[in-house]
Amino acid sequence: MSLLLTKRKPATVGEILTEEFMEPMGISQTELSEQTGLARKHINELCRDRRTITADTALILARTFGNSANFWLNTQQRNDLWEALSSPGRRTRIERAQPMKVRRRPGERMSA
Numbered sequence: 593m594s595l596l597l598t599k600r601k602p603a604t605v606g607e608i609l610t611e612e613f614m615e616p617m618g619i620s621q622t623e624l625s626e627q628t629g630l631a632r633k634h635i636n637e638l639c640r641d642r643r644t645i646t647a648d649t650a651l652i653l654a655r656t657f658g659n660s661a662n663f664w665l666n667t668q669q670r671n672d673l674w675e676a677l678s679s680p681g682r683r684t685r686i687e688r689a690q691p692m693k694v695r696r697r698p699g700e701r702m703s704a
Contacts, residue, residue, distance in 0.1 A: 601678070602670045606641040613657055614639075628652050644668055 614624060621639060625632040630652060637643035645653075650664035676682050 598674075602674055603667070604641045604671055605645050605664060605667050606639045608667055609653070610639050624656075628656050644672075 614620070619627075621635045622632055624630075625635045628635070630649065634643065634649075638645070638649070645664050645668040647661065647665070650661035650668075653659075653664050654661040676686065
């Protein structure tokens with residue numbers, strides 16, 4: 593696998609949103625909801641890691657905080673990959689997958 597798996601879980605979107613943005617800026621979930629146009633429930637679920645980031649939400653947060661949508665999407669992706677590889681059942685299922693073998697059609701030449 594190309595992902596370096598660490599024992600320590602990466603920071604979640606909710607942790608980063610709360611600890612790195614909302615708390616230092618002194619803003620509440622309600623204020624962030626009003627600023628972003630996202631429902632307060634949506635913000636609450638993000639903060640509590642009960643909702644994952646979508647492209648739309650990443651673009652909204654990027655516009656609100658002046659960073660990039662990729663920042664938010666990469667944070668989510670790091671967590672998703674870590675969760676998949678840290679779960680024994682999920683990891684076993686992933687490792688059962690076999691690489692595809694390239695097959696040539698009869699009479700087909702290999703290109704140089």
